Amino acid sequence: MRNIARSVGAGAALLPHQRFTAEGEAYVYAAETGGLFLMDDGVRDALSVLASAKAEEVPAEVLSDLRRAGLLGTATGCGPAGRTAHPPLRLRTLVLLLTTSCNLACRYCYEDREEGCASAGDGRGGPGAAAGGGTPREMSLESLRGGVAYLLEHAGAGRKVSVTFFGGEPLLRFPLIRSAVGEARRMATERGKEISFSITTNGTLLTRETAGFLKENGISVCLSIDGPREIHDRNRPYASGRGSYEDVARGIELLMENRNGFPVAARVTLGRGAVDVRKTFDHLRGLGFDEVGFAPASAAEGSPSALTEEELCAVMEGFRDLADGYVDDVRERRVPAFSNMSQILALIHRGDPMPYPCGAGIGMLAVDPSGAFYPCHRLVGIGDSFGGPEIGISEAARGRFLDGARRRRETACDACWAKNFCSGGCYHDAYLRQGDLFAPSLHYCRWIKELFLLGLQTYVRIQNETPTFLDVMLGERGIA
DSSP: OOOOOEEEETTEEEOSEEEEEETTEEEEEETTTTEEEEOOHHHHHHHHHHHTTOGGGSOHHHHHHHHHHTSEEETTTOSSOOOOSOOOOOBOEEEEEOBSOOSBOOTTOOSOHHHHSOOSSSOOSOOOOOGGGOSOSBOOHHHHHHHHHHHHHHBOSSSEEEEEEESSOGGGGHHHHHHHHHHHHHHHHHTTOEEEEEEEEOSTTOOHHHHHHHHHTTOEEEEEOOSSHHHHHHHSBBTTSOBOHHHHHHHHHHHHHTOOSSOOEEEEEEOTTOOOHHHHHHHHHHTTOSEEEEEEOOOOTTOTTSOOHHHHHHHHHHHHHHHHHHHHHHHTTOOOOBHHHHHHHHHHHHOOOOSSSSSBTTTEEEEOTTSOEESSGGGTTSSOOOEETTTEEOHHHHHHHHHHHHHHIIIIITTOTTHHHHTTOOHHHHHHHHSOTTSOOGGGHHHHHHHHHHHHHHHHHHHHHOHHHHHHHHOSOOOO
16 A cells, blocks of 8 residues: 655656555545546556656556546646635534533543543532632533524534534533523524534433433434443443443443434444454444444553554454445445444545545534633643634634644645545544644554555445445445
8 A cells, every 4th residue: 555646757746546456346546536436457557657757658648537537747736726725614513512520430531530530439420610710620501502602603504503412421411401402492493593413422321311301302322332341341430440331231221212213323442452343343233223433542652542553453354344244234225334434435425635634623613611612522622722602713723723734734644645534633643642733643544544445445345236325325426
């Protein structure tokens, strides 16, 4: 998996791309355009010749085709036109950090334990105040109203917006959630908007009352669970050391009894010593989850929670197994549950180059307990605030943030064929590992490329076998 971005003579430059085989055929992915193409012998030979800097040996019509496909530019930077301005804020999603308190003490948690977790014990108490009267740890109803009002008044084109309840553990603030949903719906109706809600929870505080409320109000749920009891209890204990699996399993049963038409999703954090992806996936599907997604633990360099290189390889082998199962599900007209693959396929199917790693500061903002805006929930308290509901968004602060993201992509990632998949990686992960939001996540480069390649190969398999699936799920697009 090599990057190719080199001068080929006559003022031409071969742009970042990746050649691969799938189903016995040769394909090429063009990073500059997001295009995916079936290669014939002529194109394959032309790319080989161009890689050896012999552009004069390639027919002019083939060079023209390669330029249109985004595979060939000029040595002075004449690929697809670069963006000269930052994308405008098209706010669609607001993440509300209801509390920084949590009743668990997960071994890979990136939060400061004293600030981010409840006091020792089994963690069923209510939220606490900030020590010393500093920054609030708990969001007030007034701050929540202000954030939601800003979302509704400054949302991008379209009527639909979404709110995510987050923490800490947001169900520690269930009375606030209960009050907020009705108010936010009323505010949305007054402004001619449709508002939807989701929650990310550890599941320990789910009761029949809360599960019923989530169902009645159409709130979609993402539940953090790391697999079977022995894995989950080791990774996600209470502050007292007691495992949380039994309480989570009880909460899951209540969720499944109160399904509301939305998929129930599991989010798995992969920490050191627990990387049996297939075992975890099967266990969670057995519990009734409709979607299962995996992410390596965010951890500082040298942390005992960070996956080793060997463990990352094991995770990739597990993902290949799940990708095969994904194709089988599509073939048998079952809805696939491996959500990592669904996200990759959506990116490939859209075909749009991705200059930023996520929607932070573009289509999404987070609100901290004091009401201040940040690019995303993981970056609350890190770097500059973007402003707040009363003073609005600081375009200077947002511009500095997006400048850093663009600078990273243009310097460290521009020659990479997989840059549209990660654009340098998660800002927060970079901060934890290198103390810099805009440092490229080089430690994951090889793994990211393998994962994206797996996505491309899976995309081809699905398009060749069941071409209507992705069209129905994502809209029309194909392989040229």
